[in-house]
Amino acid sequence: MDQTTNRKVARLIESRVCMTIRSYRGNLLVVTHTIDAGWIPNGNEPGIEGHVQALKEYLASTGRPEADPFLLRLALTVPGRQRGVVPPVKALELNGNGFTDRRKQEAAGQIDRLNEVLSLARRFLSGLSTDTSQALRQLADIAVAPADKASSDWLDQIQSLSTEESGKVSAIALQCLENIARPVHELGVDLLESLACFRFEPLGSDICRLLRTKGIFWLASLYRDAGESEANALLDLLEEANDTLAINHLLLCVAWTRSNIAVERFRDWSQQSPSWASLLHVPPADYLPSAGWCLNANGELHDLISMNCHRLQPADRAGPDAIRCFIPCRQKCPGCESPTVVLFDFTTIQAELPENAPVKVYCCLYCSMFEPTFVRYFLDQSWEWLPSEATNPRTFDFVIKPRNVSLVMEKCPPFASEKVFELDDATAIGGVPMWLQDAEYPHCPTCGNWMTFLAQHDNSAVQNEGIFYAFFCPSCKMSAVNYQQT
Ligand SMILES: [Zn+2]
C-alpha cells in the first residue's frame, strides 16, 4: 500500500468522521461553555473529591468504569446545568438536593456521549491533543466549522476510488466493526454501505460472511450479489429464525443476493408457503421488489430496474440535452380537475430509454400523492388517462414550476439510491428508487405485474418535499407515477 493511497483514504475517512462529530455539537458546546465559565471544579474544593468518588462507584456499578479525572469533574456540573444552578456543582450540595442516583445518571449520560465522540476522534483524527479538555475543545471547533463543500459529494468520492483504495476503505471499515464504541462501529457499517451502494462491484462474499457472523443484516443491500454460498448461509439462518423482524431482514438479504438459489427458493415459496410465512404480513415474493427484481411468469429473475443509471442535474437554461420537468398541460386530471403535468419529457434522450418506455411521463401531481396515477401511452406519443372512477374534485395547492434538468452522462452506480438521504439531489433515471418509506412498486392495472421503475424526481431540488417516482409496463404501455415523503 503506497503512501498516496493511505493519505487519500485517511482524508476521506476523516471527512466522514468530522460529519459525525458535528452531530455531537450540542454536547461539545456545553463543554466549552462550562470550561470558559470556570465552572469545572479543580478537585480541591470541599466535597468534590467525595462526589467524584461517588460518581466513579456509580459508573463502575453500571458497567462503564471511568478514570479520566477531567471527564469526572466535568460530569459533576451536568445536573446543575440542567437545572440552571450557578455555579452548577452547587446542585450536588445537600440543600440543593444532593448527588442523587438520578443526578448520577445524568452525569453518566454526558460521560457516555463524550466518550463516544472521543473514541471516534482518537481513532481517526491526527493531531488531537492527549489532554481531554484540549481535545474536547478541538472537537467543538470541528463541530461548529461549516462542512467542507469540496468533500460533500460522498457518492463521487466513493465512486472514484481505485480498487486498491476501496480495498483499504473496506479493511478499515472491518476494523471499525470490532470496536465496541457506538460511533466507530456505525462508521464501519456506514463505510461498507457506501461501498455497496456507490460502487458498481458488490462488497464480495468474504465481507458479507463477516457481516453475517456479526449479525449485521441492515442495510440488506450490503448483501447485493453476495454469491450462491452466502445466499445458502443466509437461508440456513432464515430456517432457524423465529421472530418477524429477523425473518424480514433475512428475506431482504436473500433477495439482495440476486443469486440463483434465491430465485429457486422464492419460486418454491410461491408454490408452497413456508411455515414462517404465517409471521409475515405479505407473501415472501413481495419482498423481492425491494431488491429491484421479481419472479416472472416462468419463475425466473425479472429486473424491475434498469442498470443503466444516470443522475439528472440542474441546468440553468435548456441545452440540447436538457430534460424538461413539471410542464403543465391543458388537459385536466379526471380525478381532481387540476392540470395534468408532464413529470418528465425525455424527448432529448430517447436513445437512453429502456425499450418501450414512455418518452413523456404524464401524471396528476396532486392525485399521485395519494395513489399511483396511471396513463396509457402510445408509440406516436399520444396518451390517455386510464378510465377510472371519478373522484371528488380536490383543492389543488401544489405549485407547478417548469424546470429543466440536463442529463449527466457519467454512469451512476444503479444502487446509489439505496443509501437514502445521502444525495443532495436524488433525481435520476434508471437504478433503484430512493424509497423514503417501504418500497411501493405499483402493479400494472392491465396485466397485474409489478411495473418497472423508470425515473424519480427529488423535490428537495426545488425546495419541496418528497420524491415522485415514474414506472412503466413495457408490455401494456402503461405508465404510473406515485409519491413518498418522510
Ligand atoms: Zn388529480
Ligand SMILES: [Zn+2]
Ligand atoms: Zn402490464
